[in-house]
Amino acid sequence: MITFENVTKIYESAGQQVKALDEVDLHIEEGEIYGVIGFSGAGKSSLVRCVNLLERPTSGNVIVNNQNLQCLSPKELREAKRHIGMIFQHFNLLNSKTVFTNVAMPLLLMKQSKKEVEQRVYELLEFVGLRDKAADYPDQLSGGQKQRVGIARALATQPSVLLCDEATSALDPQTTESILKLLKRINQAYNITILIITHEMGVIREICDKVAVLDQGKVIESGSVFEVFAQPKTEIAHDFVSTVMQDDIPESVHQLIQSQSSTNRIYRIVFVGDSAGAPLLSQIAKRFDVEVNVLFGSITELQGTPFGNLIVKFEGDAKEINRVIMDINQQEVTVKEVLEDAG
Amino acid sequence: MLVDWNQILAALGETITMVAISLLFATVIGLTLGILLVVTRKGHLWENAAVFNVLNAIVNVFRSIPFIILMVAVIPFTRLLVGTSIGTAAAIVPMVLFSGPYIARLIENSLLEVDPGVMEAAQAMGATPRQIIMRFLIPEALSSLLLGLTIATIGLIGASAMAGAIGGGGLGDLAITYGYQRFDTIVMIITVAILVVMVQGLQTAGNILSRKVRRR
Numbered sequence: 409m410i411t412f413e414n415v416t417k418i419y420e421s422a423g424q425q426v427k428a429l430d431e432v433d434l435h436i437e438e439g440e441i442y443g444v445i446g447f448s449g450a451g452k453s454s455l456v457r458c459v460n461l462l463e464r465p466t467s468g469n470v471i472v473n474n475q476n477l478q479c480l481s482p483k484e485l486r487e488a489k490r491h492i493g494m495i496f497q498h499f500n501l502l503n504s505k506t507v508f509t510n511v512a513m514p515l516l517l518m519k520q521s522k523k524e525v526e527q528r529v530y531e532l533l534e535f536v537g538l539r540d541k542a543a544d545y546p547d548q549l550s551g552g553q554k555q556r557v558g559i560a561r562a563l564a565t566q567p568s569v570l571l572c573d574e575a576t577s578a579l580d581p582q583t584t585e586s587i588l589k590l591l592k593r594i595n596q597a598y599n600i601t602i603l604i605i606t607h608e609m610g611v612i613r614e615i616c617d618k619v620a621v622l623d624q625g626k627v628i629e630s631g632s633v634f635e636v637f638a639q640p641k642t643e644i645a646h647d648f649v650s651t652v653m654q655d656d657i658p659e660s661v662h663q664l665i666q667s668q669s670s671t672n673r674i675y676r677i678v679f680v681g682d683s684a685g686a687p688l689l690s691q692i693a694k695r696f697d698v699e700v701n702v703l704f705g706s707i708t709e710l711q712g713t714p715f716g717n718l719i720v721k722f723e724g725d726a727k728e729i730n731r732v733i734m735d736i737n738q739q740e741v742t743v744k745e746v747l748e749d750a751g
Numbered sequence: 752m753l754v755d756w757n758q759i760l761a762a763l764g765e766t767i768t769m770v771a772i773s774l775l776f777a778t779v780i781g782l783t784l785g786i787l788l789v790v791t792r793k794g795h796l797w798e799n800a801a802v803f804n805v806l807n808a809i810v811n812v813f814r815s816i817p818f819i820i821l822m823v824a825v826i827p828f829t830r831l832l833v834g835t836s837i838g839t840a841a842a843i844v845p846m847v848l849f850s851g852p853y854i855a856r857l858i859e860n861s862l863l864e865v866d867p868g869v870m871e872a873a874q875a876m877g878a879t880p881r882q883i884i885m886r887f888l889i890p891e892a893l894s895s896l897l898l899g900l901t902i903a904t905i906g907l908i909g910a911s912a913m914a915g916a917i918g919g920g921g922l923g924d925l926a927i928t929y930g931y932q933r934f935d936t937i938v939m940i941i942t943v944a945i946l947v948v949m950v951q952g953l954q955t956a957g958n959i960l961s962r963k964v965r966r967r
Contacts, residue, residue, distance in 0.1 A: 489876065502869060
């Protein structure tokens with residue numbers, strides 16, 4: 409649906425060159441919710457703006473709906489943009505126009521008939537839950553309501569792609585959640601491919617299927633949200649994961665780790681799925697001659713599925729503990745990783 | 752001392768005519784120049800350094816010439832346009848040349864205040880440059896544009912007073928020739944009072960209109 413091929417974007421300001429995107433390759437499948445996370449200045453905004461050519465790549469191709477937008481004439485490009493909706497951090501609504509006119513704007517630009525416009529706008533306002541606000545002005549609305557208007561406006565032309573540029577960064581946590589739910593609903597109801605740019609790992613955890621980590625214009629890590637949460641390969645990805653999932657070992661546990669011996673060993677178990685964690689440990693306690701002691705744990709939810717991280721102490725005969733580890737390693741379905749935290 | 756009210760009314764009519772007609776032409780020129788000064792800027796819709804620099808320089812030149820000198824300097828041009836260099840119609844030509852570039856600057860300022868995010872949204876939804884100007888830029892700046900035009904109108908009333916120097920007529924002319932040069936204090940006070948009321952009224956009307964446009 410969206411493909412980045414070797415995309416580089418260089419800005420020149422005051423004789424200095426800044427590389428906002430550095431040979432980015434990315435592929436987003438139809439119907440996916442794809443998140444791109446990074447710190448400010450990592451190039452996220454440039455990345456999303458290269459999709460609808462608000463910014464033109466310095467080199468490389470961006471292909472949307474099997475079209476290389478850079479090869480289109482201005483007229484064809486405007487037509488193509490109708491299939492790409494976009495919402496913004498600061499909503500970017502027309503403050504001088506009512507909610508109705510704001511949502512109607514893309515249709516008015518296409519010179520649709522009054523009747524068609526009216527029907528579509530009320531349908532959209534109904535969908536985002538703002539039908540009764542049609543005659544209001546944006547400054548009478550809350551941030552969440554403004555973003556709903558922005559979403560309705562972006563959907564007016566029935567796009568196949570929705571770009572979200574830090575769409576929840578100016579909102580409080582409750583509002584963020586309701587907007588994310590709405591995005592998920594849009595994705596499911598209309599099969600719209602959604603590209604989300606954010607610096608909040610919570611957003612990725614909440615609704616994304618896949619994630620790419622951007623740092624200094626490069627995609628340093630990408631994969632399914634499960635993969636990246638379970639096994640972040642880079643330090644930055646790990647840092648982002650730990651903002652929503654406490655997985656650093658607390659100081660008190662560190663002391664225990666230092667005191668471990670061959671008959672008293674500590675492991676980290678990462679698991680996915682609601683039946684994974686506790687039964688595994690209770691089975692081990694039954695089947696093997698070891699004491700199982702959970703020292704520390706955190707569980708978060710990834711797309712409705714629990715995702716856990718346990719620090720567990722096994723006490724018993726060294727050979728018996730090795731058998732336990734071998735057993736856990738065979739249960740690949742539920743156990744993502746068993747790490748020996750050697751001191 | 753008798754006050755000739757008919758004379759004062761006639762002068763008021765001349766002032767209103769001069770200001771209204773100059774404002775009309777100056778707004779057309781100012782709006783065009785103002786929009787061009789914004790959209791030819793770096794990073795804008797029709798980025799064009801040459802056009803921007805030339806327009807910018809022209810506006811600055813006209814803005815730096817004192818009105819009284821401009822009036823005399825453009826006499827040949829005025830004669831070419833309206834066939835005479837004396838009278839109300841003749842005064843309108845320098846007033847337009849004086850006010851147009853001023854309005855261009857005011858409009859440029861108002862348009863630059865429009866949130867760049869709104870422009871970005873317009874581009875993202877595939878608006879043509881013309882649509883961006885007419886449906887996004889101007890409506891969003893309208894409230895501020897109206898305040899700018901109010902200032903420009905009041906400036907034109909001031910300029911119209913000086914037009915008396917070329918026999919332009921109007922209240923300012925009356926105040927200078929009768930009030931100042933003939934020591935007719937009462938006429939001077941009356942004309943000045945009328946001017947004060949006009950300016951007050953205009954500013955109030957401008958403020959109300961601007962507020963109305965801002966929201967409903």
